[in-house]
Amino acid sequence: MTKSLLTIKNLKKNYHTLNGEIEAIDNISLDVCEGEFICIVGSSGCGKSTLLNILANLETKSAGEINYHQKDLKIGYMLQEDALFPWLTILDNALLGLVIEKKDSPENIKYVKELLKAYGLAEFQDKYPRQLSGGMKQRVALIRTLATRPDILLLDEPFSALDYQSRLAVSNDVYQIIKKEHKTVIMITHDIAEAISLASRIIVLSKRPAKIKSVYELNLSDTLNPIARRQAPEFSKYYEKIWKDLDINV
Amino acid sequence: MxxxxxxxxxxxxxxxxxxxxxxxxxxxxxxxxxxxxxxxxxxNEFIFSSPSKIWQTIYDLMLAGNLFHHIFTTLYEILIAFVLGIILGFIIAIILYELPLLAKIVDPFLTMLNSLPKVAIGPLIIIIAGARTKSIIIMALLINLIVSIITIYNGFLNIDPCKLKLLDSLKATKMQKLTKLIIPASYQTIISSLKLNISMSQIGVIMGEFLVSRAGIGYLIIYGTQVFNLSLVMSGILILIIISFILYQIVTYLEHLLLKNKF
Missing domain, CATH: 1.20.5 (Single alpha-helices involved in coiled-coils or other helix-helix interfaces)
Structure with a gap:
């Protein structure tokens, strides 16, 4: 049995607006184990992002518990957009998290330089974001997140700003990086295929207020890469089930 | 080729x-x-003057040793108002950004002050601050400051929320947000507000000199009108056109220099 990193118990979130109270999350419980790649799938506006924001401490919960089973469990957040600062070089962008946390020691800077080198960005480290492709920028954003050595990575639709082709390539890249660095991931997406190609476990959320509708432990081998996983015979089976669960009416 | x-x-x-x-x-x-x-x-040469008469007037002023005194007085006032306007505008914009409640409270007052023809308060300023250079600078500040505050503050408000969220997720302090994101991201807005500010400072200084002054280009123009020396008035206007053109070119060059290789 792998080690559990955090447990969410009966989490609730209500928003207060002038037009009344809105229930965003209703009673979500979840156990996150080390090395897992959890994908949370749900239709847009169902409260997926709210869940990540609560885990990242950007929003407060209304009720329920989040238990961290490790002291100083470090959480890294990767956003929908790369959010690179155009006036900083790639290296300075990658170091941003460390600088903010005042941990830009020579040792940590060396670590970031190694990451940049390992993921094909070493020759770009003195360039500016505008000189890089969308996929490269997303890789820099991931390295910026990894630089602070988080235990859990939260990914908020990290590929949605990319076109389809780069999306496949970048999700493959990011997956390889995450597996190599042995990170635990919670990623949200509305792309079912993307979820199946990446995840070890998929959690389907209902429409708002978000509840857990179903959970799938994926039996595709973890060593396969995301593009190969799209060709696996089980792929379409999962796809069909999740599509039904999402119950999308147009 | x-x-x-x-x-x-x-x-x-x-x-x-x-x-x-x-x-x-x-x-x-x-x-x-x-x-x-x-x-x-x-x-009518008496009313419209003529280029040769204007030239003669400027030449006489120069011989009398007054010309550069007037030009430098006006330039000095413009420069002081310009620099003060930028610095104060920047500081007030930061305060408004950091205190959203205050920003909401003062918003209608800023709009009112912005739409008020500032020259209307001119006589009041003279009574309060005295018939001195100080009044002229206050007049110019009144005109350029509101515009600077609004431009820079709006620049702050237009910062990508995604980048702010990133800093929030990294648990950045307010000061870090200001120095790492908000000020560098508004660099371009701040630089472009310089151009607006230099024009506003000139309007304010000339208006101030019209109301109260013993020297300066505005003084030359208003004095010329009072003694019906239209050549002096025309000379003042001509010098002013040249000054404002040169100042605008300098600020444009400065802008080019500061933004080069940045974005």
């Missing part, structure tokens, strides 16, 4: 020279026509 490219370059260059030539002809023609009309008494 191919033949066609050479031809293209030649044509572009030719157009540039043509425009410059026509511009020189317009200026030359304007002054020439003015001089001829005045000499042949077709226009």
């Amino acid at each position: 191919s033949e066609v490219q050479k031809k293209f370059m030649r044509r572009q260059k030719g157009e540039k020279y043509l425009i410059l030539l026509i511009q020189i002809l317009i200026v030359g023609g304007f002054f020439g026509l003015w001089e001829i009309l005045a000499r042949h008494k077709i226009i």
